[in-house]
Amino acid sequence: MAATVETIAIIPARGGSKGVPGKNVARVGGIPLIARAVRAALSSGVIDLVVVSTDDAVIASAARTAGARVVERPAEISGDTASSESALLHALDTLAADGIAPRVTAFLQATSPFIPSDALRDAVAAVRDGRADSAFSARESYEFVWRRDADGAAAAIAHDAAHRPRRQDRDPHFVETGAFYVFTTAGFRAARHRFFGRTEIVEVPEATAIEIDDPGQLRAAQALAPLVDPPEPLAARVVVTDFDGVHTDDTAWLDAAGTEHVRVSRSDGMGVALLRRAGVPVLILSTEQNAVVRARAEKLQVEVIHGVDDKASVLRQWAADRGVDLAETAYLGNDVNDLAAMALVGWPVAVADARPDVLAAARVVLARDGGDGAVRELADRVLAAR
Numbered sequence: 001m002a003a004t005v006e007t008i009a010i011i012p013a014r015g016g017s018k019g020v021p022g023k024n025v026a027r028v029g030g031i032p033l034i035a036r037a038v039r040a041a042l043s044s045g046v047i048d049l050v051v052v053s054t055d056d057a058v059i060a061s062a063a064r065t066a067g068a069r070v071v072e073r074p075a076e077i078s079g080d081t082a083s084s085e086s087a088l089l090h091a092l093d094t095l096a097a098d099g100i101a102p103r104v105t106a107f108l109q110a111t112s113p114f115i116p117s118d119a120l121r122d123a124v125a126a127v128r129d130g131r132a133d134s135a136f137s138a139r140e141s142y143e144f145v146w147r148r149d150a151d152g153a154a155a156a157i158a159h160d161a162a163h164r165p166r167r168q169d170r171d172p173h174f175v176e177t178g179a180f181y182v183f184t185t186a187g188f189r190a191a192r193h194r195f196f197g198r199t200e201i202v203e204v205p206e207a208t209a210i211e212i213d214d215p216g217q218l219r220a221a222q223a224l225a226p227l228v229d230p231p232e233p234l235a236a237r238v239v240v241t242d243f244d245g246v247h248t249d250d251t252a253w254l255d256a257a258g259t260e261h262v263r264v265s266r267s268d269g270m271g272v273a274l275l276r277r278a279g280v281p282v283l284i285l286s287t288e289q290n291a292v293v294r295a296r297a298e299k300l301q302v303e304v305i306h307g308v309d310d311k312a313s314v315l316r317q318w319a320a321d322r323g324v325d326l327a328e329t330a331y332l333g334n335d336v337n338d339l340a341a342m343a344l345v346g347w348p349v350a351v352a353d354a355r356p357d358v359l360a361a362a363r364v365v366l367a368r369d370g371g372d373g374a375v376r377e378l379a380d381r382v383l384a385a386r
Contacts, residue, residue: 005048007124008095009041009106011068012087014078015056019214024059026218028113029225030348030363033212034059037108038066040115046124047106053091065327071095084109085192092185104128105185107194112137112179113221114208114228123182123202133197134183138174139209142167174201177209222360233385234364234378236330236347239275240315241375243286243293243306245334246351249371262292265371271379272300278383283318285311287337312340332378333358334370349378 013034017023025032031039034052041047052063053071055078060070071094077086088107095102104127108115116137123135145157158173181194188194207228212218244250247268253261275282282302286293289307297304308314319326330347331338334354342348342361350362351370359365364381368374 005100005102007047007104007106007128008049008051008100008102009047009108010051010053010088010091011037011041011063011108011110012053012073012084012091013037013056013059013063013110014054014073014082014087015059016078016080018080020212020218022058023212023218024054024056024110025062026212027343027348027361028212028218028221029229030342030361032062032066033110033113034062035066036113037110037115038063038068040117040120041106041108042067043117044120044124045117046121046128048102049100051091051095053087085194088188089192092189102185105183105188107181107183109178109180109211111212112177112208112210113212113225114210115179116204116208119202119204120180120182123180123200126200126202127182127184131198132200133187134181134195135200135202136181136194137177137179137204137209138201139177139204139206140172141175142170142172145173174203175209177204178211179204179208219360226359226362226365234330234347234349234381235328235385236280236382237328238281238283238319238324239330239332239378239382240283240285240341240345241332241378242334242338243284243296244288245354245370246332247284247296247371247375249369250334260290260292263371264296265373265376267373268371268375269300271376272302274383275379276301278386280382281322281324285315285318285341287311310340311337312344315341315344330364330378330382332366332375 013024024034038050041050050068051071052068053073054060055073063070071091126132126135144159146154147157149155187196210221212221247264248262272282284297284304286306287308293306294304326344327346329345330349331342331345332349333342334351336357339361348362349364350358351374352366353369366374366377368377
């Protein structure tokens with residue numbers, strides 16, 4: 001194996017985050033942060049092996065599912081004060097014991113949710129080709145930076161406060177994003193630090209330069225994901241949907257007898273029919289215990305489970321009974337009672353007019369509202385990916 005592994009990526013990801021509990025498996029764009037980092041490394045096309053160093057079983061499971069090898073990190077280098085360098089050196093020593101000796105190492109941080117694979121590729125190329133001993137991701141900045149001096153007064157950093165040139169007349173500075181660092185393995189072992197020798201800046205877009213250290217930054221990343229993440233084929237093999245707010249516009253008419261009536265989309269009905277013809281199982285899973293839910297499911301000729309309080313438990317049992325892989329399942333929801341079920345599947349999907357928490361949890365946000373073609377849009381995208 002040593003002869004075929006020239007470049008590796010190591011992602012340190014310990015458990016026990018205090019600022020954001022479970023941070024490294026928190027979902028952005030419907031994907032755990034650790035899985036996003038693994039995917040970014042693999043998508044670069046220049047990483048031969050992705051390794052996750054962790055002390056946490058949940059992180060380890062998510063990393064393996066995403067395609068990484070896991071190195072168990074000892075407790076003595078898993079605490080709040082442990083450096084990333086110590087985790088990298090331990091992972092390299094573990095690999096060396098298995099005969100894996102990479103020439104180039106990329107250090108990625110899962111707390112950077114939008115790691116640009118093309119920029120990572122450029123950094124690896126710079127180190128591989130000998131143009132740099134180390135390289136790192138940074139964003140361009142024309143900001144005026146200040147500090148407080150010993151007396152608490154403002155003091156300019158790297159600029160003359162009395163001279164305020166126009167942006168176009170200034171040279172940019174570059175700010176580390178923390179997304180990735182790439183270096184020669186031998187140089188890193190000798191320096192025991194990520195910066196040494198000739199260091200090169202690899203510029204990344206400012207829109208991707210977010211690092212998650214607190215709940216506000218996590219929410220910002222979740223809101224940004226639909227705008228930053230590139231479109232991808234919706235490769236689900238099973239479709240599960242809520243009913244109200246998905247097949248309907250989340251309103252109902254009530255007649256004098258107290259019977260509810262809802263409006264549904266014939267286009268959505270055709271989408272379900274196309275899924276059935278293609279052999280894609282479809283389930284309607286609804287909190288509401290209502291005859292209209294069952295009547296619509298019977299009309300569409302799909303399974304229905306309604307009157308459900310705990311959608312996640314029911315979905316997990318339904319999948320186990322039918323041998324369904326939830327990682328290959330799409331769940332289409334609109335409201336907060338869908339969140340637990342969405343967290344179980346590989347493809348959490350939200351209608352366009354879903355609640356903010358649902359939009360933040362979704363891997364895919366559709367263009368159509370509930371009851372107005374959202375189910376058809378989902379069906380079309382699932383079928384297009386087959």
